[in-house]
Amino acid sequence: MKLLIGYILIFALGVMSCSTPTKLGYERTGEVRCISHDNRTATFDVNTVGSSLSDATFYAEVKSFENLLYKGVPDSNQEIPLISSDKRTESTDAYFVEFFNDGIYRQFVTASDVRSHRVSDNNHFINQRITIDITAFRKHLEDQQIIRKFGQ
C-alpha cells in the first residue's frame, strides 16, 4: 500500500513538473531609465521579464513607449507624459493595440539591444537599451490626432 502511495506521489510530482509553465504577461512598470538624450532622441535602459527572450524584448519596447505616453521619463527630454491622464478615452485603445501588435512603434525605434540576459525558472530577465526618435513619435501621434499639435 505504502509503495502504491509512493508511486502516486512520484507520478503526481512528475506531471506537475512537466506541465506547461504559466506564460508571463506584459506588465507596465516604471523600470525605464533615461541614459542620454538630445533634442530629437532619447536612450533608455529598460528591465523586463518574459517567458521567452523575444517576449521580454517586445515587452521592453512596449514599456519604454508606454512610459513616454502615460508617465514621462525623468531626466529625459519627455519628463511629462505625452498623453495626460485626465483626458483618457476608450477611443484610442484600439489604436494603441494596433500600434504595438502591428509593430508600428518600430518606426520610431532607432536602436534596440539586449545588454544582459538571465534565465531563471524559465523566465527571461533582460536589460535592454532602446533609443527612440521622440520627435518623430510625437509628430506621428499628432498626425493620428492622438495628441494635439503645439498650442492647438
Next chain:
Amino acid sequence: MKTICTLVPGCYLMTFSILVSAQTEVTTAPEAKTLQPTIMVIPFTREGQSLRSKYESDELVRVAITKVKEGFDTRGVNTIDLRAKLKQTSNNEVLQEDQKSDMKDEVIALSGADIYVEVEANKNLSSSGNSVTLIMTSFDAFSGESYSNKVANSPKFYTDNYEKLIMNAVESEIDNFLNTINEKFADLRENGRTVVLSVGILEGSVHDFDSEVGSSGALLSDAIEDWVLENAFKNYYHIQGTTSNKIIFDIVKVPLKDARGNNYRISSFAATLRSYLDSLGLKSERTINGNNVTITIL
C-alpha cells in the same frame, strides 16, 4: 510577431494591462481648427536696458535665442522675429532711446505675440572647465502670467567656445520647456484666461450697489454678479470682496479665442459689460491695463 491583444488565454494579462494603460487622453471628435499661439523670444534685460542693445551686443544671447526658436520650429510653431519687430517698431518711431524703460512692454504689445519667452545666458568660468547657465522663462503676453521656467546648465569643458556650450544647454531642456508651455496653454484653452474685474461707483454718483435696477428691481450688485456669472467662461468667477461702492472679481474667466479662432479681446468683454450697464440706464467708463478691467459707474 508578439501580440499584446489576442484571445489566447495566456495573453490575457498582457491584453488587460495594455488596454487599461491605453485609456488615454486624446482628442475625441475633430474640432474647429484653431490658430496656433504666436511666440516671440527675447533677451532678458535689466531695468532700463534696451532690448536692441542687449540683442546686438551679446552673442551668447543671440545663439540662445536662435536655438530656442529652432526648438519651436521643430514643433511646427512659427515665432515672431525680434529683430524684424524691432525694426518695424523703430520705423514706426515708437522706440526712441529715451523710452528704454518702456521698450520691452511696447515691443511685446506691438508684436501681437500670445507668449513671449525671455532668455538669459551666463558664462561660468572655473579651473575645472567652463560652462554656461541658461535661464528660459515664458510668459503669457496678455496677463504676464508665467507659463514655464527652466534653468539649463551645460557640462563643463575646457573650451572658450561658449556658443557650443549654449547649444548644449538649450538642447538639454528645450523639449521639456516647450512641453510645459504646451500643457499650460492647453489648460488655458480648456479653462480660459483670468481677468481681474473691478466695478466701482464714481464719487458723488447718485447710484450705489444697493440701488434697485432694471424691471425686476434687483440690486445693482446682484445684477452685476448675475451678468458675470452668465458671461464668464464656463461660468467661472470668484469675488474677492464687496463694499458699498466697489466689487472686485479677482477671477473672471474669459475664453482664449473667440468664435472665429482669433484672440479673445479683453476690450470686447469690457464693452459687453458696459452695454449691459447701459441697458440698465447706467453710464460707465472703463480702463484696461493688461488683464485688469476697471469699470466706473458714473
